[in-house]
Amino acid sequence: MDFKDYYKILGVEPTADDKAIKASYRKLARKYHPDVSKEAGAEEKFKEANEAYEVLKSPEKRAEYDELRKYGQQGRPFQPPPGWQSRAGAGAGAGGFGGEDMGDFSDFFSSIFGGRAQQGGRARSTGRRGQDVEMELAIFLEETLATESKQVSFKVPQYNPAGQRMADITKTLNVKIPAGVVDGERIRLKGQGAPGVAGGENGDLYLIIRLAPHPQFDVEGHDLIITVPxxxxxxxxxxxVAVPTLTGKINLTIRPDSQTGQRLRVKGNGLLDKKGQRGDLYAQIKVVMPSSTDEATKALWQALADKAAFDPRAQWSK
Structure with a gap:
């Protein structure tokens, strides 16, 4: 099953408003409608436009899809993240342009929203929805670059059928940290909170990302700063100078007459952004004096001072 980028299918930006989405959909639907289009593959493109509009026209489905979009790329194999359970469901209002129904939606749509769209909406459970669980998740900078999942354990509240609180249980999940996470970001894992009561849907788990302080790097957006003494x-x-990065050391060339505070850019050695591209590493120079000197060394410093005849505060007299 391949991931579908509904924004690309409709030819709009992820920030597009409802009006722009509707206009683009109508344009594509007219262009590829099987009754009028003679282009090869028109019917398939018409179906794709219908499906994309079915998702993006609904605020609830669109919000869920925007979260899911972090995990996939157009045309590449896709699996929903662990614990994914659509809250939007199949939704209502199938058929697309002119009320046509071009058949079942794709496997991608079905796996995310529970099947093809149906007229009349979906049945709602009379039970009570489970409680959401929120927890802070500390991750090291190195983990933001990792492809492996991170194991997360948390307490989940339990209730009996009468709604009375029971003892909590501990739940463990393997969570893939999406690219580009920043400190304080909230990640929702659907259906991983407390179980519903009387048939109600499960609550969600919210992970609050906390980037653990690093002994060598400061974070500025998706860039890293390291002080080079x-x-x-x-x-x-x-x-x-051998300078550490998150993935190993690099040899950095320091030019003569470098100054404290000067920054040298090392491209592509920062953190990942939402598109999977890495920011930069900035090596900030700091000139450090020896902690102690003997008399012979002091004499050499004095000779250097006499020879250089340099006044670092000369501009004060201007």
Whole structure:
């Protein structure tokens, strides 16, 4: 089953409003309607446009799809993340342009929203929905680049059929951290909260992402900042310095006459963004003096000062 990017199918941006989505859908539906179009594959394109509009015209379905879109790319094999359970359901109002029904929606649609759209909406459970669970999830910067799932354990409240509180249980899930997560972001895992009462749907699990402080890197958006200490002679003469990154060390060239506070950009060694592309690493230079010197070293510093005749505060007198 391949992932379907409904925004690309309709030719709109993910930020498009309802008016733009409807206009684009109508344009495609007229173009590919089987009664008028002679283009090859028109019927299939008409079906795709119908399906895309069925999802994006509904605020509830669109909100769920936007969350799911983090996990897939157009035309690539796709599996819903663990615990995915659509709250929108199949929804109402099938048929698309002119009320036509071009047959069942795709396997992708069915796996996410529970089958083809049907007239008249869906039956609603008379039971009570389960309680949502919220927890903070601390992750290391290195884990944001990992492809492996992260094991998460949390307490889930339990209720008997009469709605009375019972002892909590501990639930464990393997969670794939989506690319581009930032500190404080909320990730919803559908149906992984408390079970519903009397047939009601399960609550959801909300993970609040907390990026653990790193001993070497500061975070600015999807970029990383690392302070690179240099001896005075390294800054003056230039040097090759081994600098750590999240995936190993790189050799950084320090040019002669470098200054404290100067930043050197190392492209593509930052954090992932929502599109799966990495930000940059900025190496910020900091000139550091030796902690102690003997008399012979002090004499060399004095000779250097006399030779250089350099006044770093000369601009104050201007």
């Amino acid at each position: 240099l001896a005075p002679w390294e800054a003056a003469l230039g040097a090759k």
